[in-house]
Amino acid sequence: MDVSPQAAGSPEHQSVLQERWIAHRRIVRKRWFVVFGLAALAIVAALLDLFTGPAALPVNKVLHGLFDPDTLSRPMKVVLWQVRLPVALMALLVGAALALAGAEMQTILSNPLAEPFTLGVSTSAALGAALAIVLDWGVPGTGGAWLVPANAFVFALGSLLLLQVFAHWRGAQAQTLVLFGIAIGFTSGACLSLLQFIASEDALQQLVFWNMGSLARADWSSVGMLAAVVGVTLPFSWRAAAQMTSLRLGDERARSFGIDVSSLRRWALVRISLLAATGVAFVGTIGFVGLVGPHVARMLVGDGHRHLLPASVLIGASLMALASVVSKLLVPGVLLPVGIVTALIGLPVFLGLMLRRRSMQA
């Protein structure tokens, strides 16, 4: 184009462009460094999680035992391989799933406060769990240990499917979706209260504990299932990343770039549904990770989803692993429900970060 004030194509002009290009590349490279740093943080956090626990298990034995289980005594082997490792992996996976779901949800709803629970996912999951715990009513074909998580999963997924139907019916617009999600959440909440009201004392205690969110229920089969869901979803999220970045510029703009925004939003909702419903089904309600993870990621690497998604996943995983460590250490000898820890620590940390950011901008 030949409307520039300086002569386009002149050597000075070209060198200015070249310099800007190099500066842009430098920013991109810096963001990738941050992502790698976060990956290291997640690994360290997971190791810390493995090292802590009521059983005395020295660090070097843990490290050896990971690669060569036969060097451990039988009880130590059980502690490491049947308790600590599933819990640590579950922490990483749940954190990753919730943060990824949160990041995508914040984009498709163009709402920085969105997280899986904004749309009533956790209350619906809790309602499903309550039906199983209180009335012993479950999805046909499930039973025993699977009754509660299967019910929670079906209800969480159901609430999001209902949302999909609404979205299809009314056009998938951000504000409508938020409103429907809140309505679904409140309705589930009311049904949940009703069940709590009629529940026996025993069932009520069990229900309340389920609701707090705990990693203690993790075993290899639940870890495997969540890993499969995260593993299947991640490549699709990655593929949609560039389009999701465009969506940050607004619906109309994204569409004028040639992006089918309705379908983008619908598929993102499918991914979010799977991630959130599976995560909630196995560990119960975990607050703040889905909100804080993407927020911190945004502060570190910006809105480009190629960086934002991996950063959110890694921050979510690290946060959950660290919360798991704290839940073992906070009261000696007692394993606190990790949901309490994330809420207790997550909120002040989050507020601190936001306030610091404000003052930095000012």
Added chain:
Amino acid sequence: MTPLLTFEVHDLDVSYRNRCVLSGISLPRVQAGEIIALVGPNAAGKSTFLKAIAGLVHATGRIELSGQDCLGWSVRERARHIGFMPQALPEDTSLTVLEGTLAALLGPGGRITRADELRALEMIESLGIGELALQPLMQLSGGQRQLAALAQAVVRGSPLVLLDEPVSALDLAHQWEVMNVARGLAAEGRIVMVVLHDLTLAAQWADRIAILHQRSIHSFGIPDEVITERALQDVWGVAARVRTCEQGRPYVLVDGPAGFAPHTFTSFEKTERL
């Protein structure tokens, strides 16, 4: 770009939930190299018209781009031929001006190459916001964001460019700059359709002007023919004087509501004389 770029609209209807928003809109053939200004009072349907062309609202009728009816085109195909700058500024995002422009260039898929990045930088530079290329959009002023949005709309090099109030947040110098960019795009052989509120600006820059009134085209033609005292009274409901400047382009001075007689009013001019 096809050598014979033309654009015309036949009998375009748009309705939202059974409410008619535009009816029977027709524009005669427009040639490559023309700037068409779309003017009219608020709620006349100017933005809707542009959105209908860009494929963002459902419309019936015929929209022809170089002889091809583009109403049936997919979003993707339209994006290849049409660049659209919405009225709403980009939302609060930490994407940089360059990243936003790259998003527009990338569209629904593909890879960004170094050549693409340099091309986007070139476009940003040519709009006079080169210094801001690596700034987050949310840290820019309204006017700067408008220029960044313009870069997104034109960077793909689409033959038809639609601009919805591109100068609403800009000072006089930047208004001139944006209109000059539009002129440059037209000179490259594109067609530029721009919604404007300032009739004098429209008359100064546009080759032809379409007045939209009550959901349909009131008049269409060269500025001299269209911008008349009569039209201002009928369409905008104002009493105004239309004068002609040295270059022969009309300009507009608004006196008051329709039926208003200037001599009954102590205008600034008159006070001075008193």
